Amino acid sequence: MTYSFDPQKITLPTAHFVGGSYVDGPEALDVRAPSDGRLLAAIPCADSEIVDRAVTSARDALKTSGWAGSQPRERLKALHTWADLIEKEAAYLAQLEAICSSRPVSQVIEGDIRVTAEQIRFFAEFSDKEGGDLVPTSDGQLGFIAAEPYGVIGAITPWNFPISMAGWKLGPALAAGNAVVLKPSEMTPFSTLYMAELSVRAGLPAGLINVVLGDGPVTGNAITGHPGIDKVSFTGSTRAGGLIMENIARHGIRPMTLELGGKSPQVVFADADPEQAVDCLARGILPNAGQFCVAGSRMIVQRQIAEEIAEKLAVRFGEESPAATWDDPAGFSPVISENQ
Structure with a gap:
């Protein structure tokens, strides 16, 4: 069996995904295939207005669906259904990932997608197992620590492992009862968009996952500086992490999780x-x-x-030989972009 595919025959999602539907915008950023530099598509760059629309959609979804206050086992079941659908759609997801990333299609199918589904299942199991704590008090008093979801999480993922990094952020956020506004890398947006679409098909409330396309200076800044974002989760370079910390401090301090790059x-x-x-x-x-x-x-x-x-x-x-990411067997991965 071969996983090879023709990159010219793949239909690519190229719009924001907000409130359970695709939302078009003016084409602003080119997406190219790192294997040969070909232009794949042009995508919009979300400004503060689109980001605000996504944040509002996330907050409305939390309110109308009761996701945060639902039985934890119901969240668990929904996330397992989503993980199952991700595995069922592995072939198309892998093509969407491979076409614009540095990940060979066979490695995405055999590795990344399986990892992503298992990440979601792993965190789903925490839905009904993580809770508050009772604290020691004197007789006649009761003290406890209640665990509550933050609300709307702003997530920014990198280009090196697009779909698994999206799962790494979406899984725990949703299991805990949050909604998410996620910005994938502008170089590798397609698989994350389809992953969000699959969440709605799996029965998760529309608007719980919103994917906005764009770059760091415009879209990333709009997310990390938005007053309706209750926590920020970022994976990427140390320099970008520093800029995010600065932007959060300038617009109102809130919790953040930063996973920053390095070489070992x-x-x-x-x-x-x-x-x-x-x-x-x-x-x-x-x-x-x-x-x-x-x-x-x-x-x-x-x-x-x-x-x-x-x-x-x-x-x-x-002994290593390069090959396009849509060829199987896989060869040495391409560097993600001319700039890199």
Whole structure:
């Protein structure tokens, strides 16, 4: 079985997803295939008005659906149904992911989508297991800590693992009883949009997940600075994380979760087995062209074996061949953009 597909025959969602429906806007940003640079589509860039519409939709969905106050087991069931549908639609989701990202289609189907579905199921199981705490008091008094959802979560995801990063943010937020306004990377928006559409088809209240397209300076700033956003969750570069902290502080301090990028070292001592060391080093660098936050692309090697390790790595790296992300079997992933 091959997962290869023709990128010219794929229908791409190219509008915001707000209130359970696609919302068009003026074309502002080009989406290109990193494998060959071809123009795939033009997408809108959400300004403060669209972001405000999405936040209002999320708050209205919470109010009318009673999602936050529903039986936790009902949220659990709905999220499991959504995860099942994500797996059922794996082929199309994988194509939407592969066409504009650095993820080969076979790896998306066999890895990323399964991970995404399991992320949602994992957090769904917390729906009826996380609660408040009783605190020690004197007789005649009762003290407790109540766990309550924040309300509307503003989420911003990166381009290196688009669908699994969306699941990583949506799963816990929804399980806890929140609604979400999510901005995917402008370079990899398609799979996240379809994932939101699938949530409505799975029975989650329309408006609970809203996806707004755009870049960081315009759309990201509008989300992180919006007074109706009760918490911000961001995964991306350290520089962007600093700008988000600054914007939140300027517009009203609120909780935030920042998962920021970095590069991890791999340390090799002289008594290591050279073949095993090279295999470990390569497996820590080569996947996704090293475009992930735990890539071990800094190598600290003891001087006595440094030359030998370098020579063996050169041979190992030379065995890699690039291939378009829509081809199967997969080849070496492309760098996500010309700028990168």
